[in-house]
Amino acid sequence: MNDKNKIITGLIIFVIFITFPFWYNMGKAAPVPEPKLTEKAKLEKECIEPKEFMKAEHMQILDVWRESVVRNASRTYVSKTGKKFNMSLASGDDSCIGCHSSKADFCDKCHNYASVRPYCWTCHIEPPKEKK
């Protein structure tokens, strides 16, 4: 076939194009961020469940909580250690954001790193930025 050159050029362009993100970001891997806890959260020592569990499963917990609160009106979470918690993302001091009151230091750090964009805060109201 006399189109050999065209095909090969095309293939090369295609391969470069689809591997572009790898080239572009080579050597620029950002360090894994560590969310910053507020003083209040540090004092508590443990969240509703152990840290490792929260790290891996907080989105599922929030999803289960959301279903339960909105659809079942069941709003009290009893953890494995028997402690009771008010199930709320954003209302009150005993809500998630009541303790982790800096969205930027807590939520956004990892979410930005992992490039996930949950839209909780288009409706739920985040606490005002605290003076630093």
Added chain:
Amino acid sequence: MENSRRSFLKIAGISALGFGTKPVLNAFASGGNSEKHEAEIQKNPAALKAKRWAMVIDTRKYKSEEDLKPIIEACDKIHNIPKHTNKRHEIMWIWIDEFKYVFTNQEHEFVDDRVKHLPFLVLCNHCEKPACVRACPTKATFKRDDGIVLMDFHRCIGCRFCMAACPYGSRSFNFRDPRPFIKEENKEFPTRMKGVVEKCNFCAERLAVGKMPACVEASNGAMVAGDLYDPESEIRKLLKNNYTIRRKPELGAGPAIYYIV
């Protein structure tokens, strides 16, 4: 509590199935070891409960729009209702209208002067057989066991089938982002986002912590909420001793808002 725990596990299980999150199941339902405490979800013991929530509005207890304003304001403020400048985008949970519009089927030429000029409160009727719930293609709007018709804003796709279905015009749609139009945000309650439908929620978030709906609290006794199936409840007494009317009863939706005229 066993019941709510079982349903919690069911939810956990379903969400685990959906997302392949075995760890959730393991953690929540790590069976076998009866010594170990399992995580569970409970109802708030202080929550106000009813078999069938309903409301009575006693129109004899107020005279003018001025008397009703605090009621509407209480609701608007607590639920972050935006005040849109464009009338097309209006959001209303509870509002006032004239008798002839509220009771379209009872209006006649010789309605007495008081009723003719009296403002009537209009809100979601939390129907027994809600047309909106039937219409919703995602169960984003649903009826709770206690009769309250609720919206799950997380799930609404904004098709507005419920708005076409509601025979009372009780639903509003967020034609744009409501936030810029909320003067003062109540941080305890979420706002909505563009593209979802909303309506009165019978203050489900307040009932859950043992408080009566905001409108009832602000009404100086003109509005009473209670259990329709409890013969001892205040609203049953009101219904027993007064003639009440409902909006468009002929449609068979079974509205739960009763008016004493």
Added chain:
Amino acid sequence: MLELAIKGSKKYWVWILSLLAVMSIAFCFWLWQLSFGLGITGMSRDVSWGFYIAQFTFLVGVAAGGVMVVLPYYLHDYKAFGRITILGEFLAIAAVIMCLMFIIADLGQPMRALNVLLYPTPGSVLFWDMIVLNVYLLLNIIVGWNVIEAERNNVHYPSWIKVLAIFSIIWAPAIHTVTAFLYCGLPGRGFWLTAILAPRFLASAFAAGPALLILLCLIIRRVTKFDPGREQIQSLAKIVTYAIIINVFFFLCEIFVVFYSRIPSHMSHIKYLFFGLHGHAALVPWMWASMAFMVISIILLANPVTRKNEAVLAFACVILFIGTWIDKGLGMISGGFVPNPLHHVTEYIPTLPELVIALGVWATGFFVLTLLFKIAVTVKEEVSGV
């Protein structure tokens, strides 16, 4: 076979590129709608469905109307239509694609559309509408594609295709019936709350769909070497004639019931559409034009002399199509919302961005239709060796 769609004359490419231009402009407007919300449309709290849903309703009709060439061929062995069944099927594909796009355009949160599958709700008519439309699309793609491919290869289409084709014949009325059920099962909307709505939808569909097909046949004859055939066009014209007469008859039945019973909540909508209500009369000239167009088209179509004259026939089909479009694509939806359940009158007038987006969907439909018809017609030309 797809390659047939990318070999065409200069005129063909000009047409394709102009459609693409309209589509891309409309796409920008749609992005604006995505970021701002449906507030850029003329819809309101009172008129919560507008131009998009109306176009959707009308186009479900056009899609269902395609069956009017498929049915006589497969069920009655009317051989003449064998020549053009493919056009009916491909028209249905383009129309259903437009329907689905209009639904997406109308959603407040389109990225959540798949919630309909994630939380299936058999009690909701919208759930069923989603199913019937997608199945109808799939049926027409499979049947249409296999039939035209068989024709190209000079073989008879596989026998299982006939089973699917007959299935799609049953399915066609279903899509429009379910679409009517979206509206006619709603309490408190007197305009739609009538059992004649689904039959009326079907009658106007079986008029508008084949009328468009006649026009397309005439265009194909003019711009290609394939002639769909005079007999075929005349047979279609007879189908259109009966359907439009039945459509107007159903409408008059509705008028009688509403105005003899004199139930205000049923009368007020029709009064609004045809005479105006409390000083609001935006749709009055449109509705009368629609009626006039339908009646004139009946006169021209029912008379064999005028019907057999293809120039007159084309004219009749154009005004019939416009008439039924106004009836369903303009009056049917906002008419149901005015007055609102509290009998307040809020009028609805589509905004410019809304119209541009709608135009973009139509352009996409015609784009798909052009590609499909190009393939079908080229195959026909090849086979007949012209």
